[in-house]
Amino acid sequence: MSTTTTTGPLYPTTGEPVAVNARRNRLGVWLCIVSDLTGSIALLIAYSYLWSLNVNNAWAPPKDAWASDVPFFLIVLGTVLATISMWWGYKGLVKGHKDRMIVGATLATLLILVTFIGQIVQMSTFPFDIQDGAYASSVFWLCMGSAIHLSLVLFFTMATVFRTKADRITPQNPYHARLVSMWMTYVCVVIAIGALFTLVMKESPNTNAPTFGTFTTAK
Amino acid sequence: MTAVVFEQPAVLQPKQHGKPGGFLRHTSIFTGLAGGIVLATITYMIGSKLVPWGTQNADFSQVGLNALIAATMFAWVIGFMAGIGAFAGPIRWALGHDLTHDDAEYMAGKDQGKFRYWKYTTDHKVVGTQYFVMVLVLLGLGGFLAMLIRTELGWTWSELFDPNFYNSIIGTHGIVMVVAMIIVVTGPLGNFIMPLMVGARDMAFPRLNALSFWLLFAAVPPLVATLFMGGIRDGWSVYQPLATQAGMGMVGYQVLIIVFAFSTGVASVNLITTAVTMRARGMNWSRVPIFVIGIIASSVMGLVWFPMYQWSQILAMSDLVVNSSFFNPVAGGSVWLYENLFWLLAHPEVYVIVVPATAGILELMTVFLRKPLFSYKLAIAGFAGVVGISAIVWVHHMYMTGFAPQVGYPFMLSTELISIPFGFLVLVALGTMWRGKVWTRLPMMCVYAVIWNKVIGGITGVYLSDVPVDQYMHGSMFVVAHFHFMLMGAGLFGAMAAISYWFPKMCGRMLNERIGSIGFWTAFAGFQITFFSMFVAGLQGQPRRVLQFDNMFNVSNWISTIGAYIIGIGMLIFLYAIITSWRGKTYAPANPWGAKTLEWQTETPVPLENFPVLPVVTSDPYGYGVPDPYDAIEKELARDDNAAKVPQ
Numbered sequence: 052m053s054t055t056t057t058t059g060p061l062y063p064t065t066g067e068p069v070a071v072n073a074r075r076n077r078l079g080v081w082l083c084i085v086s087d088l089t090g091s092i093a094l095l096i097a098y099s100y101l102w103s104l105n106v107n108n109a110w111a112p113p114k115d116a117w118a119s120d121v122p123f124f125l126i127v128l129g130t131v132l133a134t135i136s137m138w139w140g141y142k143g144l145v146k147g148h149k150d151r152m153i154v155g156a157t158l159a160t161l162l163i164l165v166t167f168i169g170q171i172v173q174m175s176t177f178p179f180d181i182q183d184g185a186y187a188s189s190v191f192w193l194c195m196g197s198a199i200h201l202s203l204v205l206f207f208t209m210a211t212v213f214r215t216k217a218d219r220i221t222p223q224n225p226y227h228a229r230l231v232s233m234w235m236t237y238v239c240v241v242i243a244i245g246a247l248f249t250l251v252m253k254e255s256p257n258t259n260a261p262t263f264g265t266f267t268t269a270k
Numbered sequence: 271m272t273a274v275v276f277e278q279p280a281v282l283q284p285k286q287h288g289k290p291g292g293f294l295r296h297t298s299i300f301t302g303l304a305g306g307i308v309l310a311t312i313t314y315m316i317g318s319k320l321v322p323w324g325t326q327n328a329d330f331s332q333v334g335l336n337a338l339i340a341a342t343m344f345a346w347v348i349g350f351m352a353g354i355g356a357f358a359g360p361i362r363w364a365l366g367h368d369l370t371h372d373d374a375e376y377m378a379g380k381d382q383g384k385f386r387y388w389k390y391t392t393d394h395k396v397v398g399t400q401y402f403v404m405v406l407v408l409l410g411l412g413g414f415l416a417m418l419i420r421t422e423l424g425w426t427w428s429e430l431f432d433p434n435f436y437n438s439i440i441g442t443h444g445i446v447m448v449v450a451m452i453i454v455v456t457g458p459l460g461n462f463i464m465p466l467m468v469g470a471r472d473m474a475f476p477r478l479n480a481l482s483f484w485l486l487f488a489a490v491p492p493l494v495a496t497l498f499m500g501g502i503r504d505g506w507s508v509y510q511p512l513a514t515q516a517g518m519g520m521v522g523y524q525v526l527i528i529v530f531a532f533s534t535g536v537a538s539v540n541l542i543t544t545a546v547t548m549r550a551r552g553m554n555w556s557r558v559p560i561f562v563i564g565i566i567a568s569s570v571m572g573l574v575w576f577p578m579y580q581w582s583q584i585l586a587m588s589d590l591v592v593n594s595s596f597f598n599p600v601a602g603g604s605v606w607l608y609e610n611l612f613w614l615l616a617h618p619e620v621y622v623i624v625v626p627a628t629a630g631i632l633e634l635m636t637v638f639l640r641k642p643l644f645s646y647k648l649a650i651a652g653f654a655g656v657v658g659i660s661a662i663v664w665v666h667h668m669y670m671t672g673f674a675p676q677v678g679y680p681f682m683l684s685t686e687l688i689s690i691p692f693g694f695l696v697l698v699a700l701g702t703m704w705r706g707k708v709w710t711r712l713p714m715m716c717v718y719a720v721i722w723n724k725v726i727g728g729i730t731g732v733y734l735s736d737v738p739v740d741q742y743m744h745g746s747m748f749v750v751a752h753f754h755f756m757l758m759g760a761g762l763f764g765a766m767a768a769i770s771y772w773f774p775k776m777c778g779r780m781l782n783e784r785i786g787s788i789g790f791w792t793a794f795a796g797f798q799i800t801f802f803s804m805f806v807a808g809l810q811g812q813p814r815r816v817l818q819f820d821n822m823f824n825v826s827n828w829i830s831t832i833g834a835y836i837i838g839i840g841m842l843i844f845l846y847a848i849i850t851s852w853r854g855k856t857y858a859p860a861n862p863w864g865a866k867t868l869e870w871q872t873e874t875p876v877p878l879e880n881f882p883v884l885p886v887v888t889s890d891p892y893g894y895g896v897p898d899p900y901d902a903i904e905k906e907l908a909r910d911d912n913a914a915k916v917p918q
Contacts, residue, residue, distance in 0.1 A: 052610050060280070060282070061281045061721070062281075063281055063282065063283050063284055063368060063369070063370055063375070064368075064369050064370070064371055064374035065279045065374075065471070066371075073659075075474050075543055075547045075548070075549060078542075078543050078546060079474065079475060079539050079540075079543045079548055082538070082539040082543065082573060083535075083539055084543055085574065086535045086539070086576075086577055087571060087577070088576070089573075089574050089575070089577040089578060090577030090578075090580060090581050092582035093578045093580075093614075094581060095584070095610055096583060096610070096611065097581075097607055100606075100607045100610070101596070101602060101603065101607065102602060102603060104604055105602070106599050106603060106604050107599055107600055107601070107602055108602075109600070109601050109602030110602045115511070116513060121837075153680050165715075181588075181592055181593075181594045182592070182593045182594060182595070182601075183595075184595055184601055184602045185595045185596070185601065185602030185603055186602070187594075187595070187652070188588070188595045188596055188602075188603075189595035189596075191594065192584075192585065192588065206360075206364065208801060209361065209364065210364035210365075213364055213365050213366050214363075214364070214366040217365070217366025217367075218364045218366075218598060219368055241676070
């Protein structure tokens with residue numbers, strides 16, 4: 052019998068190897084992704100359900116002023132570039148280049164910040180208001196969901212920069228950076244699906260919608 | 271053969287910033303309350319200047335006022351969480367100021383005495399105890415409201431309450447009880463007992479553990495406030511478009527659900543990760559106690575389906591406060607969308623409640639029968655089947671809504687199918703009891719009650735899942751009796767079994783079984799009187815959620831009200847047994863039941879890190895009567911030793 056000795060960094064609060072702790076964290080992040088995905092699916096169900104029913108012929112926004120497609124895909128592009136940057140930094144880190152992690156995470160932070168601002172600008176410049184029918188409401192909340200995801204990502208990428216600088220993320224203990232990259236990959240997917248919905252589901256297929264009449268707002 | 275050996279050098283600690291605990295040394299529930307009240311007040315004052323109160327939507331509800339109340343309630347939650355120190359951890363983490371071992375011990379409540387129960391303490395035993403007290407408070411509130419409902423319905427010759435107030439009592443009772451029942455087992459026992467049962471030192475994510483409890487704590491005041499703001503008048507399901515047309519009380523309901531869903535999600539992640547990754551050495555999946563499997567199953571359902579409910583309330587709140595159009599048909603919304611999103615969680619929620627209670631009774635049956643579980647694998651299959659099929663049954667709540675009548679029959683089939691895995695669980699319970707010599711103690715008495723109630727609730731559920739029967743029964747008192755048999759009869763009585771079984775480990779005292787049994791049997795008798803009579807009223811055609819009814823239902827309602835008071839008396843006696851035992855001097859030994867699972871192998875009260883040395887599992891948790899293989903080895907060694915001593 053031969054014996055090899057492995058001395059890895061240990062997690063300070065429990066004294067376990069950080070790899071053990073990382074496996075636990077990874078499962079936790081996967082479960083968070085599952086839960087978040089279900090919530091995102093709820094939003095997509097709301098969008099597609101109302102699109103398919105076109106209740107009271109009120110799906111479309113006033114004067115058919117649909118949201119422009121380009122901003123949706125710019126936001127997806129910004130998120131994807133930030134995620135690539137994060138993974139690039141992480142790959143460098145595991146090869147021993149700590150500086151590459153700092154550069155990658157900083158770049159990702161800046162990209163996400165710009166994308167987040169872009170998301171807010173997009174929401175404030177829609178040619179309709181959230182009250183203008185089911186399409187308007189659904190698009191607003193898809194964008195709101197995207198903004199919430201981006202703000203979380205912004206927090207995590209900034210934290211990655213700080214933690215790498217403080218030597219909490221190191222080539223021997225790169226796990227938090229990997230988890231952030233995993234989360235960002237998921238956010239890319241979910242934002243892209245939302246954008247795809249807004250692109251392919253505009254005019255409702257239901258042209259014979261049931262009508263329920265109108266109300267006037269009390270003055 | 272190669273062995274990998276981890277050397278155990280001194281664990282390098284990050285720099286200690288100040289005293290252990292840092293900012294959390296200065297926070298407690300009192301700073302939380304102060305933070306919540308201050309932020310809510312500021313938000314209300316600024317908001318009332320900015321928001322035009324008189325703004326109305328197409329349904330004439332007060333959009334501006336609703337927005338202001340929603341902002342104030344969320345400000346309360348954020349302020350409370352900030353005040354109690356919930357944000358200190360993420361900020362420290364982001365800045366790279368990781369916790370030291372001393373920090374972690376301080377946060378776990380080391381050397382803080384009883385004050386640790388009033389702080390953002392991370393120790394799973396503290397969180398479990400906090401949940402236990404919270405459950406008792408919520409059940410007390412929900413039970414009190416139930417008494418008001420039954421008083422009104424039993425007082426058939428006059429009205430005690432204003433109809434609107436009566437409706438808000440119904441809605442508040444419903445949601446308070448649903449929340450209480452969701453956490454009644456997984457909160458106290460999932461947090462306190464489950465980590466001990468798998469042989470872990472704590473939960474996987476201790477700070478998230480504290481977060482889950484305090485989020486729940488912060489979510490309760492908005493709910494209670496609804497009683498003073500018009501209440502929840504639309505039942506606990508708050509169907510659309512009634513919810514959008516409702517007053518400010520609805521905002522409190524929505525804030526509760528949105529925040530509680532975060533709490534549940536965080537707790538589910540924690541429970542599953544702990545059970546999967548922190549099991550003791552030797553505890554392979556065939557040696558995992560069935561209670562742990564039940565907790566995993568319940569957490570999976572909560573994790574996957576709760577976001578649907580959460581988003582149904584986020585979108586409903588959006589309709590209520592910014593006049594969006596998700597559920598308002600006039601502006602392109604659909605009430606069916608709400609009902610689908612709602613029931614996608616709200617039906618699996620029944621199993622979120624019943625599954626851990628069922629797992630609890632299966633666990634304790636093995637102890638009081640001194641027998642292995644009858645077909646462990648069948649029990650696993652039962653839980654897996656319930657989790658899987660629970661995802662495809664929700665439409666049976668919508669047969670009468672006009673939603674897609676053609677899908678009624680497939681959902682009728684799927685609903686009837688779920689009785690098969692549930693039948694597995696009943697069979698496992700009966701099989702375990704078969705020819706067993708029962709050690710009749712209070713937990714075991716509760717098991718009989720649960721099996722009886724579950725069979726009644728299950729059989730009446732099969733009727734209701736049938737489309738033709740449901741057309742007659744829907745919206746009647748029969749439905750009310752059915753779901754009380756499942757949620758209260760199986761869920762709450764199952765929780766009473768589990769709590770009385772694990773009470774000695776949690777509270778360090780023996781539960782006074784004499785008084786507890788009197789309370790339990792009184793409540794059980796009252797339960798049967800109340801809800802069997804309600805079945806009769808339902809079959810006669812009495813609709814639910816109505817204040818006034820025909821004289822032909824008087825007798826049934828009088829009987830139900832008498833039964834409800836008997837339940838109330840029984841529950842108060844049981845509560846008295848809990849409180850006096852907890853405060854009493856009858857200290858519990860480490861393993862009063864002689865059980866084999868790990869939580870009983872450590873001392874009572876449980877030390878901070880649970881086990882002096884992490885346990886190694888060498889045998890089946892239910893192998894009563896089966897000698898431990900290590901005992902055999904020791905005997906063998908002793909025999910060899912003796913043989914060696916015999917002169918040749």
